[in-house]
Amino acid sequence: MRKAQPVSEQPQHSNDRVRRSNLVAVLRALHLDGAQSRAQLTRRTGLYRSTIAALVAELIERDLVAESLPETRVGVGRPSPIVTINPRVVAISVYPDVDALIGGVVGLGGTIHRRWRKPLTAKPTPEDAVELIAEAVSQVESELGRDHRIIGLGVALPALVDTDAGSVTLAPNLDWHGVPFAQMLRDRLGISAMIANDAQLGATAEREFGSASGVGNMIYLNGSGGGIGGGAFVDGREMRGFRGYGAEFGHIVIDHGGEACFCGQHGCFERCVRRDALVAALGVDSIDDEELGELLAGSDDPLVLGEVARQVDRLAAGISMLISVFAPERVVLGGFLASLYAARREELVRLVAERSFTLLADRVEIVSGGLGSREVLLGAAERVFEGLFADPARFRSARADSE
Ligand SMILES: [Zn+2]
Known part of the structure; x- marks a missing residue:
């Protein structure tokens, strides 16, 4: 506790x-x-x-x-x-991704009252996303009982987010550049809106309610089809960095002279450890992370074994670097990195130990994230609740008052 x-x-x-x-x-x-x-x-x-x-x-x-x-x-x-x-004091969390708008209603105490996933036929523009979110919020408002109080909207984005300005600096997969998204949402919806990088929010959720609950020093790595994101807690505080740009672990260079990355470098972590390469080696279509882990663990195809061995090696290299920088007590892996971990746990732990400063690595536990897809919803709600925790004495009952 x-x-x-x-x-x-x-x-x-x-x-x-x-x-x-x-x-x-x-x-x-x-x-x-x-x-x-x-x-x-x-x-x-x-x-x-x-x-x-x-x-x-x-x-x-x-x-x-x-x-x-x-x-x-x-x-x-x-x-x-x-x-x-009171779990009826709630935040609305949303996550606009390339192919769906994911959302949920999260109460104080981390209760997820409802969740939804609205498939999209095309990647949303910022204006589309604002309208889709407005529709979702209006539906939630009509469905929740009058005893619920919505205190704000938290938006997770697969993006480099300037949290000070509330703007999206770059969302490579959505193709958004310099979008003042929080202000657009406030103008359209008239409620408090916070935006942040999805992986940083995942780290917060794992640290508050998941696999690193209460751990003072932790790093989090999440892998998705779009790349690798991260988050870190140092001495009990979230490391956000200048304007919230910190923990872009996907762009530490693992393989000098390797494959080009959209960020302008070559051989980034997220170019070496890739979901699409694992899926291609398996020769399957779209599968979720759990199925991916099972197929990787069960396969004896030399092509799959070779790709998994290469990626586990690169994943270990990245984790070892982060251990030297952060001296974490726990490393939490989410998304497809958890699948890779599930398939080759012992090998990954051994490689990390071999390549790290022994005294630091001896104390590190590597675990998989415990929250799965709930991570971003809980994390985005936490950013909204931060406003309440900053000064609960200002909290009044009317909905708009909490801004
Ligand atoms: Zn990069």
Whole structure:
């Protein structure tokens, strides 16, 4: 379980600031780790029992949490009430990809209320995407009960995203260049909208709710048909880099003088470790990542074995470099990289160990992502909830107020 980090009750802090920080600590603890009794929250935060009671009362008043008595009594005396986050405070997450608009409604606590995938016949222009998202949001608004509150829209994009400006600098597969997408969405929809790189959001989701839950130092690598993306947490904080451009791990150069990449270099990681080459070696049409893993593991075709061996070797080279830079405790692999890992786990672990600074590599666990396609939905919602966690005291009940 993660340790909540309340601000100590010292006189130099203004009361208001301390109260707000503690409100966030309690809310985040309930969001990430589920329902807890007031007694557990007291132990976890190290705050006074009366302080926790007052903070919970404020969160109840804002309709962010609810309280109930436990069903079974433990020991003597008054049972400690159970505090639960309100999953009907929701974010709408969407992911415009080349062939579909994927979306979902995600509540506080990581509850996915609904998901959809609308196939597209052509890759969407930014204007198309705005209209498709507007349709989806309007449908969600009409379907959700009045007790749900939508606090914003989070959009994951297969793109280099300038998170400071809320604009898409380059989405090679969608063919978008310099698009002020967050502003376009706000203008059209009138609600708060956040945009970010899909793999960075995947890293956030795995770190909050998945295979690297609560791990302070982790790197995440996601492979899709479009390439390799990544994310990293360093000392418990997400590494976003200048304007949010960080963790473009797909473009570290693994093979000098290798195949040309759209980014202007040759031999990028994502040109060496490729989903399409694996699928071609298998001689199959379109398959999902799970099937891909099974076929790779089961094949004895020399062509497949050769391609898998080459890619596992290159994947190990990339991971080893990242281990030297980040000293992660855990490396999480998603998308088809998880399929490759599932098919050749021992070999990958051995190669990474051989090529890394031993003392660093000895401590690293390599795992596959636990959230699958839920990753981007949860990650995009987290960016929306960040606004709420920045200052829950500003949160009011009306929908548009949260902007
Ligand atoms: Zn590149």
